[in-house]
Amino acid sequence: MAKRISPQEARDLVASQGYVHVDVRSVQEFEGGHPEGAYNVPFMEVGPAGMAPNADFVAVMAKVFPKDAKLVLGCLSGNRSARAGAALEAAGFTALTDQRAGWGGAKDQFGRVIEPGWSGAGLPSAAGPDPERGYSALKRR
Numbered sequence: 001m002a003k004r005i006s007p008q009e010a011r012d013l014v015a016s017q018g019y020v021h022v023d024v025r026s027v028q029e030f031e032g033g034h035p036e037g038a039y040n041v042p043f044m045e046v047g048p049a050g051m052a053p054n055a056d057f058v059a060v061m062a063k064v065f066p067k068d069a070k071l072v073l074g075c076l077s078g079n080r081s082a083r084a085g086a087a088l089e090a091a092g093f094t095a096l097t098d099q100r101a102g103w104g105g106a107k108d109q110f111g112r113v114i115e116p117g118w119s120g121a122g123l124p125s126a127a128g129p130d131p132e133r134g135y136s137a138l139k140r141r
Contacts, residue, residue, distance in 0.1 A: 002085040002096035010099040019070040024084040036124035043084040074099040
């Protein structure tokens with residue numbers, strides 16, 4: 001099981017220890033705002049019936065990153081990234097860290113933010129499509 005860390009700890013790993021941030025949210029969510037420098041490989045995709053698993057998630061990750069790459073996984077609240085980490089561990093990835101609280105923050109059962117996410121913590125962010133690190137570019141590799 002991947003270690004779970006705060007957004008600030010995730011930023012520190014990326015800034016000083018050679019980790020790469022992988023945002024596993026949908027393309028639309030990623031383009032609406034994401035950690036600066038993050039890659040986007042959706043664990044779930046928006047389809048006609050709502051969110052559905054991305055059947056190509058592990059394959060695209062294996063094309064883009066070596067199995068020993070130091071990766072920080074993030075999503076909206078920390079749930080998808082935890083599931084994505086489990087799928088990657090099962091596929092043989094070995095250096096995974098999960099950013100709890102995701103982009104939007106961890107919430108309690110009443111929907112109140114109990115831990116700010118990347119955005120709420122005021123960490124470096126970007127928005128819009130990324131021609132090199134966006135999902136369409138990564139799928140073509």
